[in-house]
Amino acid sequence: MRPISVYALALFCLAASGTVYAQPQLYETGPAEDASFVRFISLLPDTLEVTAAGGARLTLTPENASTTWQAVRANTPLTAKLHHRDRSEDITLTAQPGEFVTVVALVGDADWFVDIGRESPDDFSAFRVSLGLMNLDPACGNASLGVADSDIEIVSEVEHRDVRRRQINPVALDIRLLCDGQPTGSPVAMGTLRAGDRWTIVAHPGKDGPGLFPVLDRMP
Amino acid sequence: MSNAALAGLVLLVIGDSHLATPNYLIGPLHDQLIEQGAEVHSIGVCGANAADWVTTSPGDCGRAERRGNEPAIKIQDGASTTPITELIEQGAPDAVVVVIGDTIAAYNNETFPRSWAYQQVSTLTRAIAETGVKCYWVGPGWSNNPGRFNKTNERVEEVSDFLAENVAPCTYIDSTQFAEPGDWRTIDGQHYTGSGYRQWGQAIAEFIVENPPK
DSSP: OEEEEEHHHHOOOBBBTSSSSSOOBOTSSSSOOOOOOOOOEOOOOSSSEETTTSSSSEEEESOOOOEOOEEEOSSSEEEEEOOOOOOEEEEOOOTTTTEEEEEEEEEEESSEEEEEEEOOOOOSSSEEEEEEEEEEETTSSTEEETTSSSSEEEEEOTTTTTTOOOEEEEEEEEEEEEEEEEEEEEEEEEEEOOTTEEEEEEOOOOTOOOOEEEEEEEEO | OOOOOOTOOOOEEEGGGGSSSTTTTHHHHHHHHHHTTTTEEEEETTOOOOOGGGGEEEEEEEEEEEEEOOOEEEOSSSSSSHHHHHHHHHHOOSSSEOOOSSSSOOOTTTSSHHHHHHHHHHHHHHHHHHHHHHEEEEEOOHHHHHHGTTTOHHHHHHHHHHHHHHTTTTTEEGGGGSOTTTTTTSSSSSSOOOHHHHHHHHHHHHHHHSSOOO
């Protein structure tokens, strides 16, 4: 789950211009529009290669399963090819200003597949912890993230491809997934959370049913 | 206010255009920190955003630098930031004072770009935190009219609230608490007159005296 460096990630080229993160700026007063960010996550059992239109490439493995966020130009189509074993998937996406887009390679019933989660958060805080549930399992209806061994729900009613977040205090925490109100899969120990950290908990399909995969959100 | 309360401390002050002209904040703030006994190194790069200070980034409109009692040296062409880790390694400061608010406020944007601001702020605070050096972050002061930068006090409030929530582990210095809106007059809606900079500088120095880094 260790993030890939910014250099490895500087590959997600803009299909239109071939330029990475050409941030529109106004003199002295910040950008003309909010920044957008993209990252990749692989939940596959071995290597996933991600190749941008310009040819730059990175590799995700179970030990290095997520990239950091990379700032990209909003409202511009972005393309990449994801290759795992003997098959490739081409993706194209467009991020809106202020949007954080996560591209995830997932294990399916017959073969791996790609899904995309999106959010436009505004809960930035250096004092609290942001926990977000990203539901990428269509079989998990009304997904909820709860505190293990309790009835406490952190976020609830998360639809497929949606993300919901909540700020919590920096405490030790075990979490669990609920689908349609029923606890599903094994609890996940998050350890002692650190103030300022942002986590995205990916709910994903698995051969034994839906599971959780925590990812620490990291800026480059 | 001179009581040598900061004697023995080395302070590094970095920031945007408010520090990039000799008679702006790099004058009175620097002076007042020295009066309190601190050894001070100040650098301002006009137009610099927060994350610009983790690398060498060009500034569009000049740089001023001042060490101790020497006068500020202004560079108009070829100005750039110096990476914060390099400055900390060279100067071994006890604390860094960051003066950045207006450059991340996006006054000409209808909405405050929070995601971009989060990236900017967290990039710099993380870089400073990794050095173990304490830090202060000075937020924007009020405007007396939107002026050519379109600096509205509603946006100042929004940016100040954002910074207060996001600059930790730096200690936030809320400049909006130092005056009422319009008290400090500006020449362009954003940059203060000499009187405004003197009052702002004194208020920042007093805050640091009352909340010393150690």
